[in-house]
Amino acid sequence: MTGFLVASGLAHAADVPDGARQTELLYLLKHDCGSCHGMTLKGGLGPALTPEALAGKQVSFLSRTILEGRPGTPMPPWGRMISEPEATWLAKMLLKGGIRAR
Amino acid sequence: MRDSRRQWRYSLVAFAIGMLPAACIGSPASGQDAGSLGMIVERAAGRVLVVDTRKRTELAAIGGLGDLSHASVVYSPDQRFAFVFGRDGGLTKVDMLRRRIAARVMQAGNSIGGAISKDGRWVAVSNYKPGGVRIFSARTLEPVADIPAVYGDGRRSKVVGLVDAPGQRFVFSLYDAGEIWVVEFGDPARPVIRKFRNIGRQPYDALITPDGRYYIAGLFGEDGLALLDLERLDAGVRRILDHYGRGRRALPVYKMPHLEGWAQAGDYLFVPAVGAYEVLVLDRRDWRQVGRIPVHGQPVFVMARPDGRQVWVNFAHPRNDTVQVIDVATRRIIRELSPGKAVLHMEFTPKGEQVWISVRDDDRVDVYDTASFERLARLPADKPSGIFFSSRAYKIGL
Numbered sequence: 001m002t003g004f005l006v007a008s009g010l011a012h013a014a015d016v017p018d019g020a021r022q023t024e025l026l027y028l029l030k031h032d033c034g035s036c037h038g039m040t041l042k043g044g045l046g047p048a049l050t051p052e053a054l055a056g057k058q059v060s061f062l063s064r065t066i067l068e069g070r071p072g073t074p075m076p077p078w079g080r081m082i083s084e085p086e087a088t089w090l091a092k093m094l095l096k097g098g099i100r101a102r
Numbered sequence: 103m104r105d106s107r108r109q110w111r112y113s114l115v116a117f118a119i120g121m122l123p124a125a126c127i128g129s130p131a132s133g134q135d136a137g138s139l140g141m142i143v144e145r146a147a148g149r150v151l152v153v154d155t156r157k158r159t160e161l162a163a164i165g166g167l168g169d170l171s172h173a174s175v176v177y178s179p180d181q182r183f184a185f186v187f188g189r190d191g192g193l194t195k196v197d198m199l200r201r202r203i204a205a206r207v208m209q210a211g212n213s214i215g216g217a218i219s220k221d222g223r224w225v226a227v228s229n230y231k232p233g234g235v236r237i238f239s240a241r242t243l244e245p246v247a248d249i250p251a252v253y254g255d256g257r258r259s260k261v262v263g264l265v266d267a268p269g270q271r272f273v274f275s276l277y278d279a280g281e282i283w284v285v286e287f288g289d290p291a292r293p294v295i296r297k298f299r300n301i302g303r304q305p306y307d308a309l310i311t312p313d314g315r316y317y318i319a320g321l322f323g324e325d326g327l328a329l330l331d332l333e334r335l336d337a338g339v340r341r342i343l344d345h346y347g348r349g350r351r352a353l354p355v356y357k358m359p360h361l362e363g364w365a366q367a368g369d370y371l372f373v374p375a376v377g378a379y380e381v382l383v384l385d386r387r388d389w390r391q392v393g394r395i396p397v398h399g400q401p402v403f404v405m406a407r408p409d410g411r412q413v414w415v416n417f418a419h420p421r422n423d424t425v426q427v428i429d430v431a432t433r434r435i436i437r438e439l440s441p442g443k444a445v446l447h448m449e450f451t452p453k454g455e456q457v458w459i460s461v462r463d464d465d466r467v468d469v470y471d472t473a474s475f476e477r478l479a480r481l482p483a484d485k486p487s488g489i490f491f492s493s494r495a496y497k498i499g500l
Contacts, residue, residue, distance in 0.1 A: 030146075031444070031462065031485070032419050035357055038189055039146060039171040043212055044230060045260065045277070045306065045358065069354065074306065074322050076354035081420060 015085035025082070025090060026099065036074065041099070046075060051097035062091035136181035139198045140449070140491035142460065142467055143186075144484045145170045150186060151483060152201050155451055155458075155491055158469050158479040162201035168192035168208075174215040174488055177495035178240060179222040184490070185240070187216040193227055195243055198492065205243040209236050217266040217499075224290055226264060226272045233258035235274060237290055246290045253279035263308025263319055263361065265499045267332050275305035275319045275328075282308075282319060282330055282339060301328040301339045307361040310499035311371075311386070318342075320361050320376070329389065342389040343382070353377050355400055357418035365406030365413045367430045372413045374401035381415060383433060395433055398424050403447060406430070407472055408454035416445045416459075425459060427475070437475050441468050449489035460486035 017025060030039055036046035047053060054062065066087040069077035082090070093099050139161075142151040149165040167173075169190035176185050183204060186194045191210035194203055212231035218224070218240060226237045237247040251259040259276035267273050272285045282301050286294040303323025310317050310332075319328040326344045331337055359374035366372075370392070371384040381404055383393035399421030405414050413428040422444050427437040443463035450457050456478065459468045462485050469479040494500040 032356065034171055038169065038212070040169055040190075042169075042190070044172065044189065044214070045262075072323070074304075074355065074358060076356050078356075080354075 016089055017086050021086070022089075025086060028081075029090065029099065041094075046073075049094050051095060054095055057095065059088060059091045059095065062094065063087035066090060136198055136492055138492075139181070140458075140489065141175050141184050141186075141196070141198075142458075142481075142483050142486050143170050143173045143175070143488040143490075145173060145462075145487040146485040148188075149484070150175075150184075150196065151481075151486075152196075152198060153481070155456075158456075158481070160481055164196060164201060164203060166203065167194050167206075170487070172214060172487070175490035175494075176216060176218040176225070176500065177490075177492050178218065179220075179495055181492040181495045183240070184492070185216065185218060185225050187213055187227055189213060191229065191231075193225070193238065193243060195240075207238070207243045209238070209245070214260075214262060215264060217264050217272055219266055219270060219272075219287075220268070221270075224287065226266075228261040228264035228274055230260040233260050233276075233278070235261055235264060235272065235285070237272075237287065237293070247287065247293050249283075249285060249293060249295065251276050251279065251283070253281060262306060265308065265310040265317065267310060267317065268314040268498070271332070273308075273310065273317045273330070273332070275301070275308050277304055277306060280305065280323075282317065282328065284330075284332070284335065296335060298330065298339045302326060302341065306358055309361040312366055312498060314498040316386075318361070320359065322358070322376070343384065343391055353379070353400065355418065356420065357400070357402055357422075359401060359418075360403050365404050367406045367410035367413060370430070372404050372406065372428070372430075374404050374415075376400075381413070381428065393433055395428060395435070397435070398426055398438070405448055405450070407457075408450055408452065412436075412454075412472060414448050414457060416448060419444070422446075427472075439470070439475065442466070446487045447489050449491055451491065452493035458489045458491075460489055462486060 036044050037049050038044045041049040067079040069075045138156045140153045140155045148167045151160050152162045153160050168188045171189045173188050184196045191208050191213045193207050193209050195205040197204040210229040213229045216227040224237050225240045234250040251261050253259050259278035261274050262277050264274040270288050275282050280303050282298040284296045302321040305319035306322040308319040317330045326341045328339050329342045330339050371386050373382050375382050381395045385392045399417030401415050402418050403416050411430050415426045425439045426435050429436040441459050442461035446462045447460045448457050457470050457472050467481045467483050467486050471478050
């Protein structure tokens, strides 16, 4: 059961994770990030991560947040598990709404 | 006065008449009693499984419950009805015997669990959005009271750690405000609220001790725990375990610990450390830490077997494929199990001879014998998370 659809055409840069890794990252996003941000990314203890909620945020800000966490909040640094290009890919996906609940 | 035998017959007849539309399913004649039932949450599918905890079988799957990530369940005092609190603000009342939805309301935009009053008349839900607590009639799910968690200059806080406490009270914590509120609802339409401010930064979950006396909130934003003696409210909130928490060399926490599962075994409480791979041991007579047990990862649930002789621990991502068993007498790990990928929750049978473990990424629930550690059964389930047995109906705070 996949809960997310990946919009095609987003993945074009050189540093983009391969298909299998993309599936892993989206699973992680839904189920593990989803513990705090909600499985549909509409928020929970952590804020909503829908394109509307993230409007105006920079890709670099979001990928840094993923990699380094947010001190003073429960957001942990994911840099041990997610590489910089992967975080950038995730940030772009979130911003463009390339990930959405089915 | 009718003798008890006749009264029993009378209730049986009334019950059987009530059951007519459901044919034989769940009728007393089939041997099914509400006391051996339980519920497994299938978080992604928006579905719950009704299970028989003695036969270790699935009896029914009930869908249409919305977003069930982080869903939790409380039971009516007669164990017949389960109230399921969904992430998306859905509150669903499930008839465990007829195995269908009895009532359902969308009561908020984003929620995190709830509680039922001791007399079973009121169900309270703690909400993130809009921040506050709403109280409903357990019979009809009609709204009875709305308690906005307003603080400071009028902002609303997310509410966590909602429990029912002795004396028709609900107690909960305000995550953004750093407050604990005690609500008396002798008259549910006019709840009386007592607020405790400055209890510490970011209370993220709370528990009530099994005797219903102490309410303890875990703090994410600073070290320590906030303790409220519910028999002595005037004494206010005091801080315990000041060095507990993030600490200077804290490890990242990839999943927040859950305090509902805190284990009390005799005079000792076993609690998950935050940002350390340890289970801490507290003496509940003076609230001092008397030990620490190194474990496999960041603990999430630390749960005592009902007899208090073992404590079972699961862990946060990415070390969540393992369960460790602590022997309470020696405070040593006596067993390590590898149930599979992403162990999310554990639930003991009422007397503790079995434990049910949900293994999310392997899509199953495993049942273990807690004496031999043998696996007794394996039930398929779609991304299972919480497991809730109807014996919770008789436990304070659950």
